[in-house]
Ligand SMILES: Nc1ncnc2c1ncn2[C@@H]1O[C@H](COP(=O)(O)OP(=O)(O)OP(=O)(O)O)[C@@H](O)[C@H]1O
């Protein structure tokens with residue numbers, strides 16, 4: 001695949017299309033080293049907590065205990081139930097909307113001209129500023145949270161899809177035409193399959209952005225879910241519980257992303273794309 | 276796109292959207308969306324208010340400090356990880372995790388550790404920006420061709436000279452790319468930090484405007500912020516273009 | 527072994543008795559680069575004709591115009607007497623860069639032309655398997671392109687073109703991305719295929735040796751603007767041991783002949 005694009009998706013302009021940035025590298029290190037790395041992290045955290053560096057800095061062990069406490073009393077489960085619903089809904093909606101919009105823009109010049117600059121701006125700009133607005137309009141609930149997820153997730157999905165469709169392998173297009181492929185066949189059998197790895201990478205980045213969006217919405221406005229759990233324990237100075245909640249959402253997002261990356265490598269087999 | 280034979284620049288379509296905004300605002304179609312012209316008027320008067328000026332100074336200062344910190348720490352860390360395997364093995368995983376984690380969840384921790392003030396904002400900018408800088412720097416150092424380093428060695432370069440005269444420069448395109456992405460993330464960090472702290476800089480202004488339904492000013496502030504973010508991205512992209520030539524020549 | 531027949535000059539070539547592709551007055555200009563000017567050519571049915579000429583003389587352009595992938599500025603192309611200006615089922619293209627779909631197996635790649643036509647799966651895979659074997663790739667049906675060497679990939683491209691059962695195969699420097707050993711083997715295979723497939727081949731190449739080795743007719747193009755400068759029919763007996771051809775005197779003479787003609791353009 002002769003495409004070289006920054007799948008990082010944070011590029012503000014489309015001018016620089018080098019593939020030099022390197023997010024999402026190196027999940028392939030041996031398991032032992034990873035365990036050592038985790039142990040080291042936990043150790044430093046424990047020591048820092050014991051000194052302590054701050055009255056509001058619990059030890060690692062306290063945090064682990066607090067985590068199991070939250071698991072046991074069900075508050076974590078309740079919080080996640082309320083956080084994950086808008087997250088999943090928002091990501092799914094953004095995926096459908098973003099991939100369709102991106103594909104249309106990649107295929108249709110006028111659409112590209114009209115729509116892509118908006119998303120370039122949204123991608124580079126701190127759209128988080130809209131989240132308080134969204135709650136003003138839609139109140140504190142599922143709708144506002146879902147919209148917060150979409151505001152953050154949509155630009156990266158649209159832009160990745162657009163770039164992938166736009167940079168589709170030219171010689172495959174000619175090939176399809178020479179074997180009498182119709183326009184629909186070209187889109188369905190050449191353009192979308194060729195673009196799918198980059199589109200999927202965009203979806204993965206969209207999921208990462210969605211996590212940011214939902215947590216932010218919950219911290220800023222809607223007193224529910226994980227964000228509320230964090231705020232609640234902070235107000236009661238239960239710092240271990242607060243840290244445990246934060247660590248759990250970071251861990252969940254990381255595991256989700258690692259899983260998606262694994263799927264990506266499995267399904268799209270990047271090594272095979274050189275052909 | 277071409278119109279009547281002229282090539283219309285891509286970003287020109289934003290003007291079309293401004294017109295749409297104006298019309299939608301005039302017709303009162305969308306709740307809380309005043310006409311674009313009102314927003315512009317509000318922007319002009321907003322930038323003259325002392326509250327905006329002091330908020331801008333606070334925001335810029337926090338942003339600059341956070342970015343400086345993340346560059347000063349991030350670049351050497353990235354070089355270290357690019358050159359020393361054990362550092363890479365131990366840190367790589369965490370840098371990767373934090374580069375894509377929902378860092379907004381950590382801001383409350385910063386608030387209790389650093390207080391409800393500027394320090395928290397600096398820390399938020401740092402936290403948002405550093406990881407991508409580390410990752411890109413590391414990638415840049417990894418891409419340096421071994422023969423370049425062997426060349427420096429064979430001409431008797433000392434260790435410090437190797438790092439400051441060869442490695443830093445050879446990895447510069449990636450480092451700048453990382454800094455550009457870091458700046459964009461940093462802007463997001465400063466905004467998210469201020470929104471959450473809500474009593475500093477733009478966060479306080481946003482809070483005031485939206486609580487009192489001063490929508491024109493709210494949108495004006497948003498536009499100023501967006502323009503600032505785009506300006507930063509554009510500037511660093513220019514700088515990148517200057518080193519681009521040897522990024523290509525290097526391979 | 528017959529004599530090498532040479533027809534010199536741009537004077538019109540007497541049309542062969544049965545020509546399947548007729549090119550009349552084709553010209554093409556890209557911006558201010560005149561790529562082709564007034565090309566008149568006939569391609570005899572069942573023969574392999576090479577288009578040979580220096581780089582940039584418009585060989586690919588001409589081939590793609592015949593394929594209907596590029597529009598000519600002037601002139602016409604007729605296949606079996608019918609004018610064409612778009613790709614059609616009677617022509618199939620083999621691409622210089624293979625143009626294989628990396629996400630599809632060899633079988634699906636080979637069957638792709640049939641898939642686009644709506645042939646049902648069982649039938650098209652049956653046909654694909656036959657041509658995969660024909661080009662010597664039996665056993666690789668379920669491999670992906672990245673698991674194949676350059677030579678094998680081009681065999682897939684060739685099988686794909688064969689499987690749509692077109693009368694005319696258009697090959698644009700099919701061996702340029704293939705290593706030398708594979709290239710030789712492939713050339714031999716092509717000679718064999720031409721004899722038992724009864725198809726018309728139009729073959730673009732840079733290599734004089736290759737052209738002489740495999741062609742019934744060689745069309746020499748002059749550089750920009752591309753015009754037909756000479757048509758050569760190397761009458762080489764290809765029935766025996768292919769190795770022998772390379773040492774055949776007519777072969778060597780023809781190669782030298784063409785080189786003398788082309789040398790002027792290189793300087
Ligand atoms: N799409 C295009 N736009 C502009 N000029 C072109 C284009 N395609 C080809 N040309 C020009 O037309 C001329 C003929 O090109 P063509 O690719 O047909 O040559 P060729 O004989 O196939 O060359 P080669 O042996 O290098 O493949 C060249 O000078 C080339 O620069």
Ligand SMILES: [Mg+2]
Nearest residue numbers: 585586587699
């Ligand atoms: Mg060519």
